Amino acid sequence: MSTLAKAMSKFRLAVVQLQVGGVKADNLSRAKRLVKEAAGRGGNLVLLPECFNSPYGTSFFSQYAERIPGESTELLSEAARENQVYLVGGSIPEEDGGKLYNSCIVFGPDGKIILKHRKIHLFDIDVPGKIRFQESETLSAGDTLSMFETPFCKVGVGICYDIRFAELAQLYSRQGCQLLVYPGAFNMTTGPAHWELLQRARLIFIGGDHETVKTPNFRHGYMTFDREAVDNQLYVATASPARDESSSYVAWGHSTVVNPWGEVISKAGTEEEVIYADIDLQYLADVRQQIPITAQRRHDLYSVTSVQRGNS
Numbered sequence: 001m002s003t004l005a006k007a008m009s010k011f012r013l014a015v016v017q018l019q020v021g022g023v024k025a026d027n028l029s030r031a032k033r034l035v036k037e038a039a040g041r042g043g044n045l046v047l048l049p050e051c052f053n054s055p056y057g058t059s060f061f062s063q064y065a066e067r068i069p070g071e072s073t074e075l076l077s078e079a080a081r082e083n084q085v086y087l088v089g090g091s092i093p094e095e096d097g098g099k100l101y102n103s104c105i106v107f108g109p110d111g112k113i114i115l116k117h118r119k120i121h122l123f124d125i126d127v128p129g130k131i132r133f134q135e136s137e138t139l140s141a142g143d144t145l146s147m148f149e150t151p152f153c154k155v156g157v158g159i160c161y162d163i164r165f166a167e168l169a170q171l172y173s174r175q176g177c178q179l180l181v182y183p184g185a186f187n188m189t190t191g192p193a194h195w196e197l198l199q200r201a202r203l204i205f206i207g208g209d210h211e212t213v214k215t216p217n218f219r220h221g222y223m224t225f226d227r228e229a230v231d232n233q234l235y236v237a238t239a240s241p242a243r244d245e246s247s248s249y250v251a252w253g254h255s256t257v258v259n260p261w262g263e264v265i266s267k268a269g270t271e272e273e274v275i276y277a278d279i280d281l282q283y284l285a286d287v288r289q290q291i292p293i294t295a296q297r298r299h300d301l302y303s304v305t306s307v308q309r310g311n312s
């Protein structure tokens, strides 16, 4: 492997576990300060939490919502450019066409917007006596997969509840993503039960040695798998807000990075902090060689079929 290839086979991921309060300006200035801190400690790609600029709750989305570009995204663009980092801007409540979305904006090191991911799966759950949350009461769902290229690897983006849907991660992996990032905000009920488990579960997929995906277009409600080989072992990173017991929605915390072997390689506590993980793509390749699930797929027994939603 050439020296350049070796250099590009590793990069530093920084995950900002941000203390989020009710004053947007304070959240933004804290976020900008910690992005700078992350870059100063070698972060090449920086991840912020879900709803990093405002309290997370259906009663807050409309009050804190912004158009994009707007106050929060312009600050993030500046932070990405000033620090020369890829910045996955957590998420913010977005207003567009009279609708509200939970939106993640990704910026390149030049500060330009690379993509916008609108949360595809809205967080609607009801665990009697524990938690009831219905994002769909105020938010609309996105309908597009979101991936971006970096000089290091291809990255797939989901927001929090999106992590529960293996099909999304599988589509990302089949499209060649080697890192999945999820700005999130699990809670004190599902956090201890599922947060880490879901991240570790997203790593390994039954490889498709003859399948990949034409660029799926959710707008037409279908996913099509064609035949081409890609592996499905990846790094997974999640960013949570710091825990605030006084807030109406208490975030679990414990932002985490998991490697392709399923090991937790970096994990935050519950306070505000930045955690770091050195992503080694040669290691990912080694794991894929050691557990060659792609080549072992039993196409004679099963295959992945297209999904056609009712409407076209």
Ligand SMILES: NC(=O)CCC(=O)C(=O)O
Binding pocket: 050, 123, 159, 160, 161, 162, 164, 184, 185, 186, 187, 190, 191, 194
């Ligand atoms: N903000 C979210 O989508 C929360 C998802 C969550 O807590 C879960 O259990 O899933």
